[in-house]
Amino acid sequence: AGVIDAHARGAALVEFAEDPIIGLTLDGVITDWNPAAERLYGYAAAEMLGASIVMLVPPERHAEPGFLERVRAGEVVRQVRTQRIAKGGRRLDVSISMSPIRDKAGTIVGAAAFTRDIGDSIAAEERIRRSEARLAEAQRIATVGSWEWEISTDTVTWSDELCRIYGAQVGAQHSFDAYLQLVHPDDRAHVQALVHEAFSTGGSFSFEHRLVKPDGDERAMLSRGEVMLGEDGAPARMLGTGQDITERKRTEAALESSERQLAQSLRQQTAVAQLGRQALEGEDLRDLAHEAVAVLGDVLAREIGVTILASVDGRRIDVGPLGEDATCVRIGSEDAAFGELRVARSPVLRTDEMLFLQATANVLADAITRLRAEHDVRQRSLTDPLTGLPNRVLCIDRLTVALSQSARRGTVAVLFLDLDHFKFINDSRGHRAGDELLRKLAVRLSTVMRPGDTLARFGGDEFCIVCDGLGDGDQVIAIAQRLLDALKVPFSLSSGEHFVSASIGISLDDGTGRPSEDLIREADAAMYRAKDAGRGRFELFDEVMRANATKRLLLDNDLRAALDDDRDELLVHYQPIVSLPDGAVVGVEALVRWEHRRLGMLAPSEFIPVAEDSGTIVALGDLVLRVACRQAAEWASALGDSAFRVSVNLAPRQVAHPGLTTRVTEILAETGLDPARLQLEITESALVAESELTTRNLLDLHALGIQLVLDDFGTGYSSLAYLRRFPIDALKIDRRFIAGLDSDEDDRTIVEAIVRMAAGLRIDVVAEGVETARQAAILEGMGCRMAQGYLWARPAPARDVALLLGLSSSATFTGP
Structure with missing residues (x-):
């Protein structure tokens, strides 16, 4: 069944009424005009819909207070005797009642006017x-x-x-x-x-x-x-x-009875109209069933029950009592019963009450039919019937949402995948084999996608993948490579094994607010370039990104050479960590720098991501850890300070590496550094996977006496469960919160909350990026005991830091 037209449904709800019913906007524009209104006033619905109700009011009554003002105030106007003008100028003596119509939120959006001809009575x-x-x-x-x-x-x-x-x-x-x-x-x-x-x-x-x-x-x-x-x-x-006066008394009694019936009819019709509006707009049948029970119970003053046999999701809905001593009204037709209404059998229901019950049942049946039809249409319109994947419509919708959130969540990429020589499969093995391949391909591609990415089928052998939250272009390249690698294993079809390859085009959002169709078109164009370049490969549409990818590849090669050839290009600088109460240096953080022979001094942000993606971060981390531990051992010996520590960053790949604990133990033994003087900083992203190996590595390191520091706290997932699940000794508050400490109330509140929480958990706190004395004073006032930043010193070579520690520059290790 299709979705019932709103106007047709409205007419059906009032068709049984013998009295004129007129629907109005709050400005008096006529929106509904039932057959009884046509009979009384002589105007057809086509003449009155969209007209003003004022055309029915005698001129001498225009200045009188209007019913609509009272309705706007939420008042129900009941049985006011007045006059109206029918077609041709004929005057009618009428009794008018008017009730507000409210939307689902309770806002008055219109009025329903009920008219009774009382000319004979008068x-x-x-x-x-x-x-x-x-x-x-x-x-x-x-x-x-x-x-x-x-x-x-x-x-x-x-x-x-x-x-x-x-x-x-x-x-x-x-x-x-x-x-x-x-x-x-x-x-x-x-x-x-x-x-x-x-x-x-x-x-x-x-x-x-x-x-x-x-x-x-x-x-x-x-x-x-x-x-x-x-x-x-x-x-x-x-x-x-x-x-x-017997006849007069009988007339008066009849009038009183008629007025009571009119009032009851008004309540019934208003209730059905309001329920009908919710049925048109609502999406939850359980809410509608509860509303029907409330409406029927209020109007009929009886216990009401509603049963819907199967909602849109297939579940049964029961609201109200299920007693056997009840009059039942079927919801739906005899051939397609959706459920029933139940009402207490005694006292016996009047004819108008039975009509009211049936009208309510019809509203529920219409709502069930509409929601089921909408659900079926939505399912058919948004999914591919062959693979069950999202279709083009749903894919574009998700891409549009991803683009709207890209400023907050990260770069969005579109990958357009097309099988190579798919026509050969259909021609040689038949369309049934081609369909079987597409279904199995959809399953295989889904297994290599990231959670949250969208894999859609556009038709034929064309698939589209939407990836959001990307940090840079390298991630989408890795995804494309996984897709290609997934196709290297043959597909087992009913007709035998079959190898396939695919060409992939990639487009990236450039942050200019382009529509989703542009990205799909660019990815499609890049896919064709991939086919022209030999198939079985991917191509980036963005030339700048292609250049960046090439640059990163060259940078990775140079980094590997720097690690293997011992060119002294990789340097370790140190930034002091100070005690806020007295300004004493209590430790340093080791930070790697790369003095590239052609590009000059490179910041970590320029090569660390390359190292993490390529895996060279493990070797680079070993180098930094060895140099930092050797230097810290020499400084600690010269200072004679048991509290002096060195902090070294561990990348997520290092934290999850199976040989981490062994490598750290070997370096500590090699350099002679007391484990208690070493702090290893890890980011929240390293803890997200919560693998067994990651947990074991951290527990083993902590058991050696090494302190674990959670870096950049507050910028990632910030799960407090990490503080309970892992042996964290200290937190580092990210510099972004510190920067706004003396100007942004939200940043100040966040920092203070972190400091207080850490104090309650007996965890140390270090504030990063402190640049002003004002920031330092605020932090000290909050109870933060340690900080680092440009206020005291920038990261510097070991010889410069040695002077800051009051040592001669000879108390430095001369390694990288």
Whole structure:
């Protein structure tokens, strides 16, 4: 089934109403006009939709306070009598009720006006009024429906009309007691008291009472009387009339019943309309079921239950009681029942209440049908039916999201993969074999993707991969190579083994805010260049990145040469770590520098990533650790300070290396450095994988007496679980927080929280990147005991640091 049109559903919800129902915006524009409105006002829906409600209001009433102002204030306008103008200028006497319509958030977004034609009722009331007026006048000049009581003789004379009303014999003599015997027993004492009161005061009376005729017919009467005084001033006689008001009472009762029914109909229709709006906009059937129970229970004042046999996700929904003594209304058709509504059987439901229940069931059925259809359409529209992978639409959507977050999450790359000579498989082995290959290819490619990357099939043998959160272009190159390597293993098909290769084009977001289609087009173009270059390879679209990749390859070759040839290009500099309370140097951090023979002095950020990607970081780390330990041993011996330590950074590859503990133990033995004087700094990224080898390495190093420092704390994952799971001795607060310490309240709050947390865990804290005395003072005030930064010294060669320590430059190791 398709999604039901909103207008058609709205019409269906009010189709059973016999009274006109008009939907309005808060500005009075007509949005709904049901058939009953057409019959009453004479205008077709096509004439009124979009028109202003003012065209139905008589001109003399334009200045009166409007119903919409009251509705905007949240008020429900109930049964106000007024006039409206039908087509052709005909005036209508109507009773109007108006209720606000709210959206899911409770905001008033429109109004529903319910109209009832009360022209016949008003005409009937007018006839009664005129009759009463004529009768009142006649009572003054004639004896029609009148009576006369001579008090002295207790003789009562009834007119012929009154005799007919009372069911008495015309012309007969009557008494006051005979009249009292006709009065209903429950009213008799009250009537007698009122008449006697009139005697005692010499006044008049008018009251209503019931009268029981001799044949048992009960009538409603309006009796009036007036005392006439004699010459002596005493009551002499009493004149009065009796009016049968039974029909008027019945009319009034009918009007009251009609008003009650209209009010109930208003509540029902408003409830269905609001429930229908939620059914159109909502996405959760359980919420809608709870709302239906609340609405039905409020309007019907009964216990309500709802069962939906299978939601969109296949789960059953039960809300409210499941009692057997209930009237059940099916949700959906007999052939496609979605569930049922249950309502307490007693008292017996009226017809309008059953219609209300059915309308609610229809709303729930429409919502279930819509959500199921939308779910099916969404599944078909966003996934590839052959492989189950995201299709082009979903891929582009995810790429668009990734591009919008690239400033925060990192570079976005698109890889466009196309099988080489796929047509040969279809031609030689048939399309069934080709489809089987594509399905198995999708599974294999998925196994080599990073978590969170999107692998999509665009059609045929074309696949698109979206990777976000990339630090640089080398990562996407590694991903492309993994994809190519995955294809080196043959595919086992029903028709036999088959080898395939692929060409991959890569495009990278350049941060200029280009649309996702541009990146896909560029990756596609790069893929064709890969095919032209021999297939089974990848090509970068970005020429600058290609140049950078070449540069990194050359840099990696030079780095390997520098490590192997002992060219003295790799240097270790040291930055002092000071005690904030007294400014004493308590240690140093060892930092590698590369004085490239052609490029000059290179910062770590220029070659460390290359070393990490290529794996040379392990050899480079060994070199730095050996030099730093030897230098620290000499300084410690010269200083005689047992607290002096050297900090050396470990890259993630080193932390996860199987020979780490052995290499560190050998270097400590070789250099003679006390393990207690060595601190090894690790980043949070090294702990993310939480491999068994990483955990074992850190525990073994700590067992040797080496201190472990968590570097750049606060910039990565910052999981406090690391502090509990691993033997961390100290934290280093990243320089980005320190830079804003004296100007950014958020940075100050973060730093203070880290210092306090570390103090509570009995972990040392070192602040990095301190450049001003103001920053140092703030840190000391927070309780931070150690820091390093340009305020005291930049990283420098060992001979310069030796002078800072008060040692001669000869107390330095002359190695790298």
